[in-house]
Amino acid sequence: MAPTADGAQRRPAPEAPDASDASDAPDAPEAPDDAALTTGAVARRLGVSPPTLRSWDRRYGIGPQVRGTGRHRRWSPADVAVLETMCRLTSQGVPPAEAARAARGKAPVPEPERAAAAGSRAAGALPLGDVRQECRGLARAAVRLDAPAVEDLLSAAVEEHGLVVAWQEVMVPTLHAVGRKWASSGDRYVEVEHLLSWHVSTALRRCTRPAAPYGGLAPGPVLLACVPGEQHTLPLEALHAGLCQLGVPTRMFGAAVPAEALTAAVRRLGPSAVVLWAQARSSASLALARYIADTEWGMKGARRHPQVVLGGPGWAGRSAAGMLRPPSLPEALRLLAGAAVSPGPGRV
Known part of the structure; x- marks a missing residue:
């Protein structure tokens, strides 16, 4: 079996209209379908739970600039770029309000040293290399210690790709990246490794069934x-x-x-x-x-x-x-x- 490093509640449901998704500007232009993503798709890509995205929209204005058919959220590439900056800064320990201002271009981007001083013990991205997009979202969620997002992303990976592919191409590369970062950064990433390992274990156990019976002339377990x-x-x-x-x-x-x-x-x-x-x-x-x-x-x-x-x-x-x-x-x-x-x- 392949060497690995040691180290959900539910998959994000299809987007449904709600009061927070309604646009205050009904005459805003709609983004082309081929250039916009749903909230669920953005959540899986970035490793942020859908409720967190909605909260950032309401509190800090980090949301889509246009609405799609049915007045649901539709995130354009420019919207996603702003979110990526928001995620990067919050993972470095920048307070969400300050990170939002910087992501929207309303304030200077904080220096890494300042972000570290803001209280992050695990600042910076994980060294993932050429991996599935799901790994990057999972790594971001783990670095932020965003347990609900980690669970959602693991559940979605198993449901979409099956257990074997999810293990080999999503869980293992992310665990390896956390292990390498921990080894090179002292103990700064130990909490990330523990949280990710716990939720990977939970996701795997949810794939198990009650022990199959055996007996008679059948081979043993x-x-x-x-x-x-x-x-x-x-x-x-x-x-x-x-x-x-x-x-x-x-x-x-x-x-x-x-x-x-x-x-x-x-x-x-x-x-x-x-x-x-x-x-x-x-x-x-x-x-x-x-x-x-x-x-x-x-x-x-x-x-x-x-x-x-x-x-x-x-x-x-x-x-x-x-x-x-x-x-x-x-x-x-x-x-x-x-x-x-x-x-x-x-x-x-």
């Missing part, structure tokens, strides 16, 4: 566990959510599972596969992996043992015969779904 001392669980949570969506029986044990407890669970459940996640090389124990692979259950003459799957960057260059190390989430889902429909390895 897939066990998911971090090795002892390993606290990074988000990649394992993404795998768990994906397996749940496929209807594969799973048992999720989470962070830092003691070796004795993991071995006991293997003997009790007779799993078809055991996924061992290690983020750090120091925690990736091949001795433990071999011990789990050799753990047996069943009647004499029909002993079985689990397929061991190694996940995480900690296992890089450290594999063992008979163990699998899928390079991505889709490949891990394919392998584990196959293991769940065929009996585990047997020994005589």
